[in-house]
Amino acid sequence: xxxxxxxxxxxxxxxxxxxxxxxxxxxxxxxxxxxxxxxxxxxxxxxxxxxxxxxxxxxxxxxxxxxxxxxxxxxxxxxxxxxxxxxxxxxxxxxxxxxxxxxxxxxxxxxxxxxxxxxxxxxx
Numbered sequence: 001x002x003x004x005x006x007x008x009x010x011x012x013x014x015x016x017x018x019x020x021x022x023x024x025x026x027x028x029x030x031x032x033x034x035x036x037x038x039x040x041x042x043x044x045x046x047x048x049x050x051x052x053x054x055x056x057x058x059x060x061x062x063x064x065x066x067x068x069x070x071x072x073x074x075x076x077x078x079x080x081x082x083x084x085x086x087x088x089x090x091x092x093x094x095x096x097x098x099x100x101x102x103x104x105x106x107x108x109x110x111x112x113x114x115x116x117x118x119x120x121x122x123x124x
Contacts, residue, residue, distance in 0.1 A: 024123040049089035052117040069121035
């Protein structure tokens with residue numbers, strides 16, 4: 001088993017890994033829209049979603065996976081009204097991949113967080 005960290009302060013404080021690789025599987029924890037280089041969160045939910053995917057794709061690459069290996073995605077949004085705003089970003093990232101997907105409306109741990117995305121990837 002291989003654990004991957006992005007160096008986010010949340011990982012150490014909350015005791016989790018950004019991703020865990022086991023065999024041909026990569027389980028990526030829920031990612032919010034922070035730009036981890038600057039630890040800033042954009043207000044725009046579509047930019048948050050794009051930041052989520054940038055982090056996810058970087059982690060997948062470090063784990064030896066590619067975006068096409070994604071087989072499942074879960075989206076969590078804080079308000080159903082955000083779906084129209086984030087749909088273009090989701091389509092850009094997942095359009096050709098077309099993994100199994102779930103979208104949930106729920107609260108997130110910080111008020112600035114509007115979107116959280118979690119993926120599971122499998123090497124063919």
